[in-house]
Amino acid sequence: MAKTKKTNTSRKTKSKSSPTKRKGSAKKTTAKKTTRKRKTKKPSLFKRLIKWLFVLGLWGAIILTAIIAYYASDLPDITENATFDRRRAIIVKDRSGDIIARYGDIVGNKVGIEDIPPYLVQAVLAIEDRRFYHHPGIDPIGLARAMAVNAKAGSVVQGGSTITQQLAKNLFLSRERTLKRKIQEALLALWLEYELTKDEILTAYLNRVYLGSGTYGVDAAARLYFHEPVQNLSLNECATIAGLLKAPSRYAPNRNPSLSKQRAQVVLTAMVDAGYITEDQATGESKLPPKPIQKPTNELTSRFYSDWIVDQLNDLIGTPEEDLIIETTLDSDIQDKATIAIDTTIGRFGAEKHMSQGAFIAMRPDGEVLAIVGGRNYSRSQFNRATQSLRPPGSSFKPILYLTALEKGWDIDDTIMDEPITDSKYQPKNFGDRYYGEVTLEEAMTYSLNTAAVRLMKELGTAPVINSAKRLGITSELQPDLSLALGSSGVSLLEMANAYAIFANGGLQVQPYGILRITNNDGELYYERPNQQAHTRVFNSSNINDLTRMMGSVIEYGTGRGAAIGVPMGGKTGTSNESRDALFMGFTRNVVGVVWLGNDDNSSMKGVTGGSYPARIWAEVIAEANKRYTATPLHDNQARPSAFGRLIENLIFGGSNDEPQQERFIPREEIERRGGELEAPSSYQLND
Incomplete structure (x- = not known):
């Protein structure tokens, strides 16, 4: 028992003393905890920032690498001889071999760095990439400088792309502005x-860079803008390019x-800053008189012709991808003269x-x-009124009517009444409302008598006249009514020229043509027009001869006197309803010409007839053309004689008489009284 108590007492004693021990122990524990807290203290803000920047940079590098790898996998096929997309180049030449037009993208001769003027290389480096020979293709310094300049200017005034980047873009990439394209x-x-090498990169760039007006490469630009090869460029011309x-x-x-x-x-100025030239050189170049920079005259005036030529390529040779050279029949002197005559008038x-407006x-x-x-x-309107516009030819259509009558057995001396028409809704009138009673077909043609022509149409019917027009190469739709006698249906000037060419050659079918030869740049032949082609006779030569006599009288005595050029010729004036169109069409032994004047909005002119300004333009141009060419007889594949040189008596081109026989015509005093104006504008409205 006692022992047991002792033990308990002893425990109590221990128990009493334990708070003290715990206190000391707590202090030690607290000290330890304090020590631990100091060891796990959070890093400073700077260190944490560095840490997270490193982590973000690492992830950014991983992501950037992945993006680059992705875009790199989508790169186009890159080869040292890579080509760039461009439009097919077409060069059109006139009959003398001079270039009259360029279409598509023109690439100049490939020139080496040693052939390019040092001034041109220096000018390009000074203005585009001064650190070209010092960067690895990408120029961070240049990019930073460009960003600073642009920020200061408040707009994009300087680019950051190197010449190498521009070459890469031109060779391999599209023109879209995206992050993907910039990375690529x-x-x-x-x-x-x-x-x-750097020189190879610069050479490739200068031979392929686009320099305006469809030109690629410095040589093409030099030839287009300065009409000389790149080797001959002056300092100022190098700076211009x-x-x-x-x-x-x-x-441009x-x-x-x-x-x-x-x-x-x-x-x-940039070249001076870069140390390539002195200020005196730059000042001297700026004071030099400007060198004429313009296209040759034939390129300014011949574009309507060359457009007509290029439009025919698909029918002739399809659509080859190669560059083409087209040799044509264009006479640049005649083209220029006609262009000037119309513009001046x-x-x-x-x-x-x-x-x-006018066309010829x-x-x-x-x-x-x-x-x-x-x-x-052309620079104001590219619409071709000679080949694309369908306008009423007025009385210049009448020869087709009279040729039909001759085909139907009428004679040029047969008569028809010229008097007011009162028996139908269509009641055209003559000029000045004057009528001459019974007249011959030749007189009716000579003085362009409207009522006589309509009466003849009633006699013949519209179907034969339309058939004649088709045989003469007119493909436009013609309305089968009486007003067709006065040229009421729209046709192209080219169609009428085709018809008059058949009048001139004696009745042989022809097709207007202008392409002689087509080749690629290597001379490979795509097309060549045969030297001799057979022509089908579509009208009897004697009827054509009678018609040309009648058309000669138009020039000698009638409405076409203003077109006379002192040689045998035939022609016909035309003035459409309310003087909306005025035309003259005619031919000599050697040349055919057709002229139109009017307005695109179809508004009326004031007192303009086919016998006035159109006839004068025709005479001015064809007088020169007639001297340059001689008649070439055509081969008739039906073995019938050509009308050239074999015309019957009284024909305007020969025979036993040099001049048409004078028969009975409207008195000359009547012509003089009217001041030479005999033609009435054709009227197409139906009178109630």
């Missing part, structure tokens, strides 16, 4: 720098000469006469087209 551009630039790199169309010297000059001065009399075609009797003027100014 940088990758390709690095690849180009690895594969090629380098200035095109920023905005080729805006700074043939479009905006003043802006081009300003840009060239910027380039010269409208310029002098257009405002007074309310006359704003010159053709040889075998269909060889020498000139096409489709309007007054």
